[in-house]
Amino acid sequence: MGIITILWEKWREFIRDFSRITLAAMVAPLMYLIVFGWGIRTTMNGQPYLYFLIPGVISLTTMNGSFNAIAQNLNVQRLYEKAFDQVIISPTPLWQFIAGQILAGALRGLYAGGIILFLVSPVKTGLIFNPVSFFILFLNGAVFSSLGIVVSFLARNHADVPRFSNYFIMPMAYLCNTFFSTDNVPHGAREVIAALPLSQTSRMIRSIAFGEAYHPVGILILFSYLTIFTVIALYFVYQKKNL
Amino acid sequence: MIELKNLTKTFEDFTAVDSLNLQIASGEFFGLLGPNGAGKTTTIGMLSTLLLPTKGEILINGERLTRKRQDIKRKVSVITQEYSMRQDMDMDEIMEYQGRLYFIPVKQIRARTEELFQFAGLTEHRYKTIRKLSGGMKRKLMVCRALLTEPEILLLDEPTAGMDAISRRQMWNLLRQLNEQGLTILLTTHYIEEAQALCHRVALMNGGKLNDVDTPAHLIDKLGAYAVDVLSPDGVHSRYFSEREQAIAYLSGLEGQCTLRDTTLEDVFVEQAGKRLS
Numbered sequence: 090m091g092i093i094t095i096l097w098e099k100w101r102e103f104i105r106d107f108s109r110i111t112l113a114a115m116v117a118p119l120m121y122l123i124v125f126g127w128g129i130r131t132t133m134n135g136q137p138y139l140y141f142l143i144p145g146v147i148s149l150t151t152m153n154g155s156f157n158a159i160a161q162n163l164n165v166q167r168l169y170e171k172a173f174d175q176v177i178i179s180p181t182p183l184w185q186f187i188a189g190q191i192l193a194g195a196l197r198g199l200y201a202g203g204i205i206l207f208l209v210s211p212v213k214t215g216l217i218f219n220p221v222s223f224f225i226l227f228l229n230g231a232v233f234s235s236l237g238i239v240v241s242f243l244a245r246n247h248a249d250v251p252r253f254s255n256y257f258i259m260p261m262a263y264l265c266n267t268f269f270s271t272d273n274v275p276h277g278a279r280e281v282i283a284a285l286p287l288s289q290t291s292r293m294i295r296s297i298a299f300g301e302a303y304h305p306v307g308i309l310i311l312f313s314y315l316t317i318f319t320v321i322a323l324y325f326v327y328q329k330k331n332l
Numbered sequence: 333m334i335e336l337k338n339l340t341k342t343f344e345d346f347t348a349v350d351s352l353n354l355q356i357a358s359g360e361f362f363g364l365l366g367p368n369g370a371g372k373t374t375t376i377g378m379l380s381t382l383l384l385p386t387k388g389e390i391l392i393n394g395e396r397l398t399r400k401r402q403d404i405k406r407k408v409s410v411i412t413q414e415y416s417m418r419q420d421m422d423m424d425e426i427m428e429y430q431g432r433l434y435f436i437p438v439k440q441i442r443a444r445t446e447e448l449f450q451f452a453g454l455t456e457h458r459y460k461t462i463r464k465l466s467g468g469m470k471r472k473l474m475v476c477r478a479l480l481t482e483p484e485i486l487l488l489d490e491p492t493a494g495m496d497a498i499s500r501r502q503m504w505n506l507l508r509q510l511n512e513q514g515l516t517i518l519l520t521t522h523y524i525e526e527a528q529a530l531c532h533r534v535a536l537m538n539g540g541k542l543n544d545v546d547t548p549a550h551l552i553d554k555l556g557a558y559a560v561d562v563l564s565p566d567g568v569h570s571r572y573f574s575e576r577e578q579a580i581a582y583l584s585g586l587e588g589q590c591t592l593r594d595t596t597l598e599d600v601f602v603e604q605a606g607k608r609l610s
Contacts (some may be wrong), residue, residue: 094432101425171416175477178380178410179433180402327399330384331343 091181095189102162103197113157114201115208118150122209125268140214144295145267147202148229152287154201155230156258159194159237160250167241167332174332183326187238187319194234195227202226216298225297228311229290233258235318242325242332266291286314333358334379334485334518338388341374341540348374350540351388356518358393358484361511363527364520365597366537367605372520373413375537376489379518380410392485406434409483413490415470419463423454423473426462427480434481441480448476467494475506486510488519492526504530524598534597536604543604551600559599563589570599 103110126139133141167173176186206218240253265271265287271279282288289307296303326332334356341349349371356362364372377383379390381399390397392404417426424445431441449455452472462470471494478486488507492500500523507530511517521527527534528548536543536551544551556572558579572595573579583592 091433094429097432098429101421105420166418170419171412171414172418174380174382174410174412174414174416175430176433177382177399178405178408179430180405180435181433182402183399328384330386332382 091185092189092192094181095186096193099158099189099193099197110158110197110200111204114150114154114204117153118146118201118205119208121146121268122205139212140216140298141295142268143205143209143214143216144298145291147205148226148287148291148294149262149265149267150205151198151202151226151230152233152290153198153258153262155194155198156233156237156254158197159190159234160240160253163190163238163241164244164247164250168244168247177326177332184323187235187322187326190238191231191234191315191319194237195230198230198233199223199227202230217300218294219297221303222294222297225290225293225308225311228308228315229286232286232311232314232318235315235322238322239318239325242322242329261285261287264288266295284310286311333391333393334516335391335394336375336388337391339375339378339385339390340387341371341378341383342386347540349378352537352540352542354535354542354545356516358516359511359514361507361517361530361532362519363531363534364518364537365524365527365534365601367601369539370537371540372537373489374540376410376412376487376518376520379487380408380412381405406481407484408487409478409481409485410487411474411478411489411491413493415462415474417462417470417473417477420461422461423449423458423465426473427477430477430480436481444480445476448479452476468496468499471495471499471503475503479510483515485516485518488517488521490521491519492521492523500526524596524601528597536601538605548597552595552597555595555600555603557595559593559595560586561591561593562586572599572603 122139122142126137126142129138131138163173177183240250244250244253264274264282265285267287271282271288274282289310293303293307334354336352336354339349339352340347352371352375364375366372374383378385379397381397384399392407395401395404397404418429421429427445427448428438428441431438431444436444446455449458452475454469454472454476457465457469462473465473471491475491491507492503495503504526507517507519511530519527519531531548533545533547534551535545546554553574556574558573558576559570560573560579560583562569562571571582573582579592583590
């Protein structure tokens with residue numbers, strides 16, 4: 090099955106670049122935790138700020154891990170290496186290629202988030218991460234993998250993906266319920282930010298981590314994003330005249 | 333059989349391929365010739381579904397080729413003009429990836445890779461990553477990769493570009509052998525002698541249109557089998573004659589440096605391309 094082929098390809102890539110991938114996944118989130126969590130010691134709602142920060146940082150790490158694993162790689166394969174041509178030419182159904190990329194990207198995001206979780210595990214925070222948390226993180230990774238596919242197909246040159254990251258992914262990383270609650274954002278902007286996928290993920294992960302009930306509508310919102318991006322990606326591979 | 337029916341491809345306001353009609357029989361070795369910008373690579377692009385036609389269609393054994401037709405795509409292998417390989421993979425991985433994309437069992441991929449690498453002299457380099465290979469080795473690997481899937485149709489876009497003379501001859505022999513075994517081959521090339529040496533029929537394209545389709549021998553006969561080259565201050569001018577005697581008679585009336593020779597497919601190509609330019 091084509092999905093297994095793509096997972097195999099991504100697995101080989103993961104093994105080959107294991108140390109680079111692992112380090113890249115660790116550095117920025119660790120800096121956030123050290124600077125904002127341990128460096129600037131403050132509290133939020135009567136608890137150490139670090140407790141608030143950890144679920145947000147793990148959420149944004151899965152987002153970055155998934156998006157970066159797919160967008161830049163596929164962009165290079167399509168525009169520079171032309172390796173993507175062989176996929177189009179081959180009899181592997183293109184929907185399986187897309188599904189494989191989304192799945193592989195989501196797993197890479199989960200791996201990146203898992204590293205941070207492992208690194209903060211010695212700190213006794215009492216935060217809860219259960220199978221539902223991992224499912225939400227996986228879903229978040231799938232959303233950003235599918236977005237990565239769309240961005241890589243829209244890109245016209247190698248600089249377009251980093252540019253998109255700067256304009257959209259990085260602001261999301263800071264604004265979407267990661268470092269502070271969107272409840273503090275002025276009306277209007279708050280609703281827009283709250284509707285973004287990372288805001289939904291962070292909110293649900295934090296609620297679970299604090300032992301509170303999470304709003305399952307967030308899962309529906311994430312599925313909606315995943316569906317929209319997947320449909321666009323499928324449109325590109327099946328209908329775009331010049332790939 | 334490959335049939336191109338009224339095949340047209342436009343990029344915004346530029347028509348790269350214009351109403352191309354062509355039939356290539358099963359087992360045929362067919363060449364697509366033309367100057368830069370003639371539409372050869374665009375045609376291969378549409379045959380490999382990388383590009384979708386603006387108008388017209390492609391039929392393979394009577395079935396319409398689309399990106400969704402797995403059964404048709406299974407029969408076709410393409411050697412693109414660019415290397416089209418992941419640079420961070422090694423040769424073995426490239427072959428395994430290709431085999432998996434074509435749903436070939438892994439055991440079979442490995443056995444066939446072994447054979448193909450031995451045949452192409454790549455065995456000792458198999459663990460080198462692609463970025464460390466020479467251009468010639470990459471070309472050989474692309475051939476191995478294309479043959480791994482045991483296709484019925486092989487599309488080759490400038491397959492010997494960047495190869496030295498010896499490697500090119502080896503490639504010619506290999507392609508000839510494969511064609512003798514029944515493989516249908518569609519080749520685009522800038523090396524006209526390559527098309528003359530290998531192809532049963534060639535199509536001459538220019539400006540996206542088909543100028544002529546015939547066997548190399550017939551195309552040469554149409555122009556005249558004998559060429560007289562006359563060296564003048566503004567370059568070499570050639571005239572063509574169907575009879576040797578006519579050419580000799582013309583030659584005897586000339587002064588200065590001139591030569592009589594057999595017409596080649598390159599002359600046909602230059603004449604056709606030259607007419608278009610003028």
